[in-house]
Amino acid sequence: IAAADRKLALWNIGVAYVAFLIGTLAGLLQVFIRNDKLVLPAWLDYYQILTAHGVLLALIFTTFFIFAFFITGMSKSLGAFGPKVLLWNWIGFVVMLAGTVLATVMIVSGKASVLYTFYAPLMASGWYYVGLALFVVGSWIMSFALVGHYMKWRKANPGELSPLFAFMTVSTIILWIIACLGVVATVLFQYIPWAFGWVDTINVELSRSLFWYFGHPLVYFWLLPAYMAWYVVVPKIIGVPVFSDALARLAFILFILFSIPVGFHHQLMEPGISNFWKFFQVVLTFMVIIPSLMTAFSMFANFERAGRKNGGKGLFGWFTKLPWKDVRFTSLFIAMAFFIPGGAGGIINASFQLNEIVHNTLWIVGHFHITVGTPVAMTFMGLTFWIIPYLTGRKFSKTMQKLAFIQIGTWTVGMILMSTAQHILGLLGAPRRTAFSNYNNHPSALEWFDGILTNHVTMAVGGSILFLSAMLLLYIVIMSAFISPKAVEAHEFVEFPLAESDKQATPKIFEDWKVWIGIAFALILVAYAVPIIQMIQDAPPGSKGFITW
Numbered sequence: 001i002a003a004a005d006r007k008l009a010l011w012n013i014g015v016a017y018v019a020f021l022i023g024t025l026a027g028l029l030q031v032f033i034r035n036d037k038l039v040l041p042a043w044l045d046y047y048q049i050l051t052a053h054g055v056l057l058a059l060i061f062t063t064f065f066i067f068a069f070f071i072t073g074m075s076k077s078l079g080a081f082g083p084k085v086l087l088w089n090w091i092g093f094v095v096m097l098a099g100t101v102l103a104t105v106m107i108v109s110g111k112a113s114v115l116y117t118f119y120a121p122l123m124a125s126g127w128y129y130v131g132l133a134l135f136v137v138g139s140w141i142m143s144f145a146l147v148g149h150y151m152k153w154r155k156a157n158p159g160e161l162s163p164l165f166a167f168m169t170v171s172t173i174i175l176w177i178i179a180c181l182g183v184v185a186t187v188l189f190q191y192i193p194w195a196f197g198w199v200d201t202i203n204v205e206l207s208r209s210l211f212w213y214f215g216h217p218l219v220y221f222w223l224l225p226a227y228m229a230w231y232v233v234v235p236k237i238i239g240v241p242v243f244s245d246a247l248a249r250l251a252f253i254l255f256i257l258f259s260i261p262v263g264f265h266h267q268l269m270e271p272g273i274s275n276f277w278k279f280f281q282v283v284l285t286f287m288v289i290i291p292s293l294m295t296a297f298s299m300f301a302n303f304e305r306a307g308r309k310n311g312g313k314g315l316f317g318w319f320t321k322l323p324w325k326d327v328r329f330t331s332l333f334i335a336m337a338f339f340i341p342g343g344a345g346g347i348i349n350a351s352f353q354l355n356e357i358v359h360n361t362l363w364i365v366g367h368f369h370i371t372v373g374t375p376v377a378m379t380f381m382g383l384t385f386w387i388i389p390y391l392t393g394r395k396f397s398k399t400m401q402k403l404a405f406i407q408i409g410t411w412t413v414g415m416i417l418m419s420t421a422q423h424i425l426g427l428l429g430a431p432r433r434t435a436f437s438n439y440n441n442h443p444s445a446l447e448w449f450d451g452i453l454t455n456h457v458t459m460a461v462g463g464s465i466l467f468l469s470a471m472l473l474l475y476i477v478i479m480s481a482f483i484s485p486k487a488v489e490a491h492e493f494v495e496f497p498l499a500e501s502d503k504q505a506t507p508k509i510f511e512d513w514k515v516w517i518g519i520a521f522a523l524i525l526v527a528y529a530v531p532i533i534q535m536i537q538d539a540p541p542g543s544k545g546f547i548t549w
């Protein structure tokens, strides 16, 4: 791809990995605090570190990396960016970076220890929310710049379906923009006036609901770029075309439709929402599982086709014929495998009454470490191994490939240990998000930690292995960005693996965005209008937050 586009993508990756470094350091501290092995100095507290860990890894690392992937793939599949698209991408990048720096400074200086969900009535400095708002605005500017590039392509190719990578990028961007409306509304009209003291109170139920209107699709904003890699990168590496272009596009459309009107499944234990609307959103949540099941189906189809092509015989013989020695494939395969228990756990969480058992326990922490923390993060690692050398034109040597295997192997072991412990502890009843690591030596808490996997040593070992793995990854990043020798011979250049996708049988309506955005808004209206009106009507008298004057 063009040199200017490479530079833009590399800057995004650079910021992503700086956030990753600080975020994983915070994660390591986290593990030792929870084991009572570390006493923090007075200026640093548990919630501050937990906020830094959540925001920098789940929000900042992911978003910058995702944009780097979009930029590289859009430039590769639709052609080099024009000067306007480049300029707006840079403006968006700078705004996003400014927001990130402002929010991070607030967290580090102890003025925003409100965790990544920033639930009211926890209050941060007003500047923290300004930082978040800038971050979102920056991401919108970049999003619109990429959509502009796509529109230009469509104008030049009337009546043609766009390449699968571009289609998926645009779907993810549509999802992101619709999702952000909720967080923008609560930050601009509730948190900022409240945190700066312009109003005295805030409508808590409304702020939480607007947050989760955003918070759930946020997890699909992380997941969909990983799915893009699974749909378009994996088949190329294993030597088959995309299994079904139409299925892949339909899965992404279903995410636009069903990932937003489901936020209440994070609020099932809240008294301020009626059971009817909770149940309604639970049903929609079960709809959003379908595109993931479709994805699982087509991944298995890819593997079987590839394995049989390579001579695999019998019912499962194809399994051994996959390119296991290629770290670009193995990393993504492990990422997918983690999503089987990760997704199953999600289904448990969403099952209304079952949520009562797991809500606010360490189970949830286990759940998101085997969704965003491994399927998504390890897919991004698997992409990192080739995307940085691809962008810098440096070699990815055999030694680096070996290190990459050690890196994903250690991440796998560390995550299995840590997340299994978290799931078990959660089922036993251990709450999440508490600085009292031994739960004040409560007798039942002390029993929880007697398990083979739930004892302090195993958890500390798991967390430390993860940290070492993260450092190894940063070593690989620095080597492929700055130090590895430049590729000279044709075979030394690292490729962007992009599979062929046959669009012949794909219905044209799949790319008629008006239809899908229209249905998405209709579903949102049905799922949210009445309960939101109720929240506003039921707000305590005198509450001056947004819409409750």
Ligand code: HAS
Binding pocket: 117, 219, 220, 222, 223, 265, 266, 285, 288, 289, 292, 293, 295, 296, 297, 299, 300, 333, 336, 337, 339, 340, 342, 343, 344, 345, 346, 347, 348, 349, 350, 351, 355, 358, 359, 360, 364, 367, 368, 371, 372, 376
């Ligand atoms: Fe979740 C809480 C429900 C998916 C992230 N989730 C969270 C939180 C995070 C998070 C961060 O209903 C905590 C929020 C907080 O701080 O409070 N989640 C779901 C459901 C799904 C789901 C139904 N979550 C995700 C994804 C995430 C993520 C994806 C990040 C990227 N989640 C919940 C609920 C809560 C929740 C409640 C609130 C709980 C509470 O009470 O607080 C579904 O999307 C899952 C569908 C997925 C599948 C899996 C399909 C499998 C595939 C892999 C195929 C593998 C192959 C490999 C082919 C059904 C695609 C072959 C391998 C071999 C081994 C052979």
